[in-house]
Structures are given as structure tokens and as C-alpha cells.
Amino acid sequence: MSGPSTHAFLKHIPLFSVCHEDELARLAERAIEQRYEKGQMLFQRGDPCQGMYVLVYGRIKIAIVARQGTEKVIEIIHPSQSFGEAVMFLEQPYPVMAQAVEDSLVLFIPAETLFTALDDDSRLARRMLAGLSMRLRTLLKDVETYTLESAVERVVGYLLNSLEGSDDNVVNLPVNKQTLASRLNLTPETFSRVLQKLSEQAGIVVEGREIRVPDRNKLSEMRNLA
Amino acid sequence: MSGPSTHAFLKHIPLFSVCHEDELARLAERAIEQRYEKGQMLFQRGDPCQGMYVLVYGRIKIAIVARQGTEKVIEIIHPSQSFGEAVMFLEQPYPVMAQAVEDSLVLFIPAETLFTALDDDSRLARRMLAGLSMRLRTLLKDVETYTLESAVERVVGYLLNSLEGSDDNVVNLPVNKQTLASRLNLTPETFSRVLQKLSEQAGIVVEGREIRVPDRNKLSEMRNLA
DNA sequence: CTCGATTCTTGACTCTGATCATTCAGCTCG
DNA sequence: CGAGCTGAATGATCAGAGTCAAGAATCGAG
Numbered sequence A, B: 001m002s003g004p005s006t007h008a009f010l011k012h013i014p015l016f017s018v019c020h021e022d023e024l025a026r027l028a029e030r031a032i033e034q035r036y037e038k039g040q041m042l043f044q045r046g047d048p049c050q051g052m053y054v055l056v057y058g059r060i061k062i063a064i065v066a067r068q069g070t071e072k073v074i075e076i077i078h079p080s081q082s083f084g085e086a087v088m089f090l091e092q093p094y095p096v097m098a099q100a101v102e103d104s105l106v107l108f109i110p111a112e113t114l115f116t117a118l119d120d121d122s123r124l125a126r127r128m129l130a131g132l133s134m135r136l137r138t139l140l141k142d143v144e145t146y147t148l149e150s151a152v153e154r155v156v157g158y159l160l161n162s163l164e165g166s167d168d169n170v171v172n173l174p175v176n177k178q179t180l181a182s183r184l185n186l187t188p189e190t191f192s193r194v195l196q197k198l199s200e201q202a203g204i205v206v207e208g209r210e211i212r213v214p215d216r217n218k219l220s221e222m223r224n225l226a
Numbered sequence C: 001c002t003c004g005a006t007t008c009t010t011g012a013c014t015c016t017g018a019t020c021a022t023t024c025a026g027c028t029c030g
Numbered sequence D: 001c002g003a004g005c006t007g008a009a010t011g012a013t014c015a016g017a018g019t020c021a022a023g024a025a026t027c028g029a030g
Helices: A003-011 A021-030 A085-090 A111-120 A122-148 A151-163 A177-183 A188-202 A216-224 B003-011 B021-030 B085-090 B111-120 B122-148 B151-163 B177-183 B188-202 B216-221
Strands: A032-036 A041-043 A051-057 A060-065 A071-077 A097-100 A104-110 A170-172 A205-207 A210-212 B032-036 B041-043 B051-057 B060-065 B071-077 B097-100 B104-110 B170-172 B205-207 B210-212
Touching: A003 A021, A003 A051, A003 A104, A021 A104, A021 A111, A051 A085, A051 A111, A060 A177, A060 B122, A071 A177, A071 B122, A085 A122, A085 B122, A104 A111, A111 A122, A111 B122, A122 A151, A122 B060, A122 B071, A122 B085, A122 B111, A122 B122, A151 A170, A151 A188, A151 A216, A177 A188, A188 A205, A188 A216, B003 B021, B003 B051, B003 B104, B021 B104, B021 B111, B051 B085, B051 B111, B060 B177, B071 B177, B085 B122, B104 B111, B111 B122, B122 B151, B151 B170, B151 B188, B151 B216, B177 B188, B188 B205, B188 B216
Parallel strands: none
Antiparallel strands: A032 A104, A041 A097, A051 A104, A060 A071, A060 A097, A170 A210, A205 A210, B032 B104, B041 B097, B051 B104, B060 B071, B060 B097, B170 B210, B205 B210
16 A cells, blocks of 8 residues: 555545545555554553544554553454544643454554644534544443443344444454453453353354344344343 | 524634634524423434534533433533534434533534534634544543442542642532432432532531542542452 | 531441452463 | 464352442532
8 A cells, every 4th residue: 555545545535535635645645554463552541642544454453551550442443534633732641552363554644734624614614523532432332331321232232333323233353352341341251151151042153253144123122121 | 582692602602713704704603402301302313403502501411311211321411611512513313312401502503514614714613533543532531430330439520620720629519419320320319428428538528519638638649449 | 596407426237349269271482 | 283362251259339228417599
């Protein structure tokens, strides 16, 4: 992936799709490709932030690390998603860490480059505002999930959410079960037990990272009753 | 509070302090004053959003409402704080509700007015981006608190945070204990018991909504040991 | 000042999900 | 092939915080 393909890639990212061609060209030119191997850190809590990222391929986990080293996954980044914008605007060190959970390629867009683009184009600014608002909305939804829902409800919610849109009935877990458990704010043990329970009572079939859901309604009903 | 004083008020709000005088004038002119009595709703989950708010005086609670009516306070708004911006950019219904917990006066700024201002002034846009980023940072911190800290840690964290900056040793709770408990994701009972425990073991003194903290270090240590 | 209504506290009990420990299954690699 | 990982499942136990129920205290309106 070099200059021209970077341009094409950025163009289909919602955030940048509103940009004019020449602006896009400038962004593509200044964007830096970075490769990370599975397990490598992109940045750690406390590192200074110099720009934002867009994931091209692979998978990145964003996590917070508590005092005694306990780690909690906040988000799992999929290709075409951007991350790190908010920190860039705040001009403060990262409050989270990012680690590749698979071999990954990211585009790094330097803060200066983006700031210039924002000043030049109010439509980009508007998009960016909408993007951050969306992020806020999602995080709020997470708070809601963590504080108001039980373990079973969280897992059911995740599965149904993953099925949304597609009409085949298979969820492929994007990461291993430990990581996903942390994302759902569960221990691996509890996650395992919940899947067990859902197999028995909602007819789902778990095969490694592949989960088949023959009956969404049945699964959905598990949310209501205790 | 009428036109001219609205102008002066907006001017000292960080978000708008970067605006040019004439822009500020336009915002002040279009801003709508709204009074709410204690207990009144500003909006409910699902209502359409037409603009953003700035609190002039009083106190507003922002909360999510779960299916069975359970309510969880997300944030307590103090004077000069703004709220509702993110929803405005998303052009989606409110995911939360807002209710006055005291008689309050807010300024409502219509979406159109703000959008125009944003298009005209990239500095305002930048401020707004920083503001939303800050909000995101705070919400992330909340997730961290909810998922990684115990009840005692959350209360201690809240108290120490409230003391930050000031050098007298009194925290005045901004709302009643039920509401604050919900904000900290606790039941009122648990909150009460934690305060009880901190009185015995960290020497804090609770008198209604006033809490005296003679020794911050002692309080801080309660976080570490189980 | 007094009555009624919130709001807060306290006690007894329960339950969800965490922890700890072990076993099992699958891979990878020498 | 088998030794040694890593990830996953399962069982036994525990603890933190929630629930339910009953009082105590505080507030506010008349």
C-alpha cells in the first residue's frame, strides 16, 4: 500500500469521504503506514499523542490498565475504524493503551496535518464532530450495559448486536474469548459459563470462535427472564 | 437575564470564549432562556434534539432509564456547564433524560444557530472538538471507575476529586444522597454504609450534605487496602 | 410548631459473579 | 511424535454489593 492506494483507502472512510480530492491527496501523502505484529503495542497509557490512527487490516484492542496491572478492554478496533482522535484534540497523554491482537497495518495521520485540514474545511470539522459524538454515544451505551445489565444480558446483547444486519446466523468472534470477556466486563470463567448456559437454554452452538444462533428470538428472550 | 447579560454569560463559557464579539452577539440573541422547576424534565429518552443547553443556575441530572424503569444517573450538571451537544450532532433522539433537581435556568441554543457559528469560525469548531473529546475522556474515566473500582474506592475517589483545588476540607454534596449514590453506581444503602465505614476508619465527618475530611491521606489510603 | 412525607440509616439475608484450582483440548516446534 | 504452551471449560468456594424490611431523622408546608 503506497500513496495512490492510501488515497483510495481514505476516500472510503466515512470521516474523510467528504473531503475534496486535493485535500484527500494531501492527507494520503502525509499519512504514515505502520505495521505491527501480533502482541505489539501501538502506544501505552501516558505516552504523548501526536496524531490519529486508521486501521487498514488486522485487529487492535484498546484497554485501560488499573494500578495493579489489571487490564480491561474498552474496544476492539476493526479495519476502517479510526481511533485516538479524541486524545489528539485534548493534547494530553493517552489514557489508554493500544495493542495489536493480530498482525496489523495502520495509517497514522499526524495531528498537524489533520488540524490544517479541519481549518480548511468546515465539512470535515462537522464530520469529525459527528464522529466524536457517535463515539460518545457508544461509550454511553457501554456504561448503560455495564451498570444496568447482568452477565447473561451482556452476552446476549453482544451476540444479537453482532448478528444485526447479516441474515446468516453465525457470529465469528473477532478475538479470543479472554479478550472478548474483558470487553464485556466478565471473567473468562463467567463468559464460558454463560455460553454454556445459552447452549442449553437458547440453543446456540459454540464451536471455537464460531457461534451459531438458530433462533434469535429464543436468545433474545433470555434477556428478560432472570 | 436578557440579551446583554446573556452575551456576557456566554462569553465566560470556555466553549464560546473564543468567539468574536459579533458572533457572540448573534448566539446571545438567538439563545432561549428556559426556566425549570425542581423535578421538571428538560427532555426524555427518545425526544428529538433541536439544540444544546448551557446551565445558568440550578442543577440538572442526566440519567439513563432501563427497561423496567430503573434509573441510573450519568452526570450532574453544574452552572456554566453545557450539555446535549453530542446528540445535536448525531441528529438522533436523546439516549438519556434530563431533569432539574433544583429550580434552574438554562440557555437553549438552537442547532441551526450553532451550526452556522461553527461553519463561520474554525476556532469554535476546534473548541467544540476539544470539548467533546474532554467529555469522552470523562466518560472513559467513568467506565474505568465502574468496572475496576470497588464501592469504597469509588466513594473515596469522588470525595478526593471534589476536594481537589480547594484547600478547605469540606465537600458539599451537590445533590441528595440517593442521586449521588446512583451517579457512583451504588444503592443508597451501600453508599450510606460506605460513609459509615469511612467515618470510623478514615475520620471523615458526615453532617447531612456536608462532609468534612480532616485527613486526605488517611482517606486516600482506604483505596489501597481491601 | 406540628404533621406528613421524603430521605437516610441500619439490620438480616441473598445472590451474582469473582477467585482459585484443576483438567482438558489444540497447537507448535524441536 | 511427544513436550510444552496457550486457551478454554468446569468445579468448589467466597465476598461484595444488592434486596427487602423496618426505623430514625430531616425537611417543608401550612
